[in-house]
Amino acid sequence: MTALDLSSPVAVVGTGTMGQGIAQVALVAGHPVRLYDTAPGRAREAAAAIGARLDRLVEKGRLDATARDAARARLAPAEALAELADCGLVVEAVVERLDVKQRLFGELEDVVDEDCLLATNTSSLSVTAIGGALRHPGRFLGLHFFNPAPLLPLVEVVSGFATDVTSATRAYETARAWGKTPVACADTPGFIVNRIARPFYAEAFAVYEAQAADPATIDAVLRESGGFRMGAFELTDLIGQDVNEAVTHSVWQAFFQDVRFTPSLAQRRLVESGRLGRKAGHGWYDHGEGAEKPEPHTADKEQPPAYVLAEGDLGPAAELLALIREAGIQVRTEDGDEDGHLELPGGGQLVLADGQTSV
Numbered sequence: 352m353t354a355l356d357l358s359s360p361v362a363v364v365g366t367g368t369m370g371q372g373i374a375q376v377a378l379v380a381g382h383p384v385r386l387y388d389t390a391p392g393r394a395r396e397a398a399a400a401i402g403a404r405l406d407r408l409v410e411k412g413r414l415d416a417t418a419r420d421a422a423r424a425r426l427a428p429a430e431a432l433a434e435l436a437d438c439g440l441v442v443e444a445v446v447e448r449l450d451v452k453q454r455l456f457g458e459l460e461d462v463v464d465e466d467c468l469l470a471t472n473t474s475s476l477s478v479t480a481i482g483g484a485l486r487h488p489g490r491f492l493g494l495h496f497f498n499p500a501p502l503l504p505l506v507e508v509v510s511g512f513a514t515d516v517t518s519a520t521r522a523y524e525t526a527r528a529w530g531k532t533p534v535a536c537a538d539t540p541g542f543i544v545n546r547i548a549r550p551f552y553a554e555a556f557a558v559y560e561a562q563a564a565d566p567a568t569i570d571a572v573l574r575e576s577g578g579f580r581m582g583a584f585e586l587t588d589l590i591g592q593d594v595n596e597a598v599t600h601s602v603w604q605a606f607f608q609d610v611r612f613t614p615s616l617a618q619r620r621l622v623e624s625g626r627l628g629r630k631a632g633h634g635w636y637d638h639g640e641g642a643e644k645p646e647p648h649t650a651d652k653e654q655p656p657a658y659v660l661a662e663g664d665l666g667p668a669a670e671l672l673a674l675i676r677e678a679g680i681q682v683r684t685e686d687g688d689e690d691g692h693l694e695l696p697g698g699g700q701l702v703l704a705d706g707q708t709s710v
């Protein structure tokens with residue numbers, strides 16, 4: 352099964368944040384792209400915004416001017432759904448409401464050919480439910496891009512209950528041909544990424560609610576020890592507390608209110624008070640003009656021990672020895688030490704033994 356032919360037009364319905372990004376991806380890959388939005392003038396504005404982004408790519412040397420001009424010529428806003436009749440793929444990125452999406456796909460089915468792939472970019476609704484009423488649900492599936500779609504490679508290719516293998520494979524190969532990293536998955540709440548991400552946010556918010564640490568400290572730990580690009584508080588301020596909470600709520604409901612996915616009361620208060628994150632000027636953090644980000648609370652520096660004793664097979668903790676030496680602290684092994692433990696100035700002992708560190 353091959354990817355969608357490049358001569359086949361791709362339609363994007365709903366030309367907000369995600370629709371514009373997805374349209375840009377299909378356009379740069381080489382397809383003619385049609386944009387449709389119910390808000391008057393929105394599709395035209397989206398075409399202009401995509402054009403401006405292509406200009407910036409040219410300025411940065413990531414796209415040549417001839418390719419930009421050809422891409423612009425392939426991009427067209429549509430005034431009516433009927434103009435999408437010859438498309439080989441329609442990707443929907445409208446408001447996250449089941450009734451709106453169901454109605455839209457019903458209308459689209461009356462317009463496009465039977466072999467046109469129909470895809471939803473839903474983050475949290477059931478693909479099976481959206482496509483439930485279609486006459487030909489076999490060609491319906493989820494194509495879940497991440498924001499910003501032109502930059503983030505992952506695309507979840509979601510098969511609903513009725514999606515046929517041919518359609519899922521064709522969508523998968525198309526996403527790959529567009530330079531994305533597609534991942535096939537089944538239609539379960541939150542798919543893969545949004546499900547796995549829920550405990551990341553929930554646990555950070557629970558730590559805060561238990562007054563164990565403040566957002567800046569928890570974020571610093573997640574970034575610096577967890578290796579995440581952003582902590583849960585700064586990331587949800589970027590996403591929007593309302594958007595993030597809505598996905599959590601939806602996954603929680605879809606799992607029959609499983610406690611693992613329980614929404615956060617602290618986040619609820621942010622949403623209720625309009626503290627939606629960067630877009631509102633404040634969320635967990637103040638994003639107002641000139642606002643300074645709070646510093647994490649860190650422990651006072653202690654006197655380093657005279658030496659560290661390494662006992663037995665340290666496993667992955669063996670890497671710590673290089674860091675300890677780098678810090679100018681002597682490392683001794685069991686053979687070179689009589690009682691096996693080291694007294695620290697504060698009265699504690701520091702022993703690295705069998706993969707564990709204890710102080």
Ligand SMILES: NC(=O)c1ccc[n+]([C@@H]2O[C@H](COP(=O)([O-])OP(=O)(O)OC[C@H]3O[C@@H](n4cnc5c(N)ncnc54)[C@H](O)[C@@H]3O)[C@@H](O)[C@H]2O)c1
Nearest residue numbers: 365366367368369370388389390444445446447473474498
């Ligand atoms: N924003 C994200 O980070 C993100 C990430 C992945 C998936 N999604 C999903 O993508 C979809 C769109 O999200 P967004 O953030 O781009 O929304 P958005 O609000 O930026 O854009 C939605 C657009 O859809 C249009 N629209 C509404 N109803 C329509 C209809 N019936 N027909 C045509 N156009 C219609 C609106 O006028 C608007 O321009 C949602 O399903 C969302 O869950 C969002």
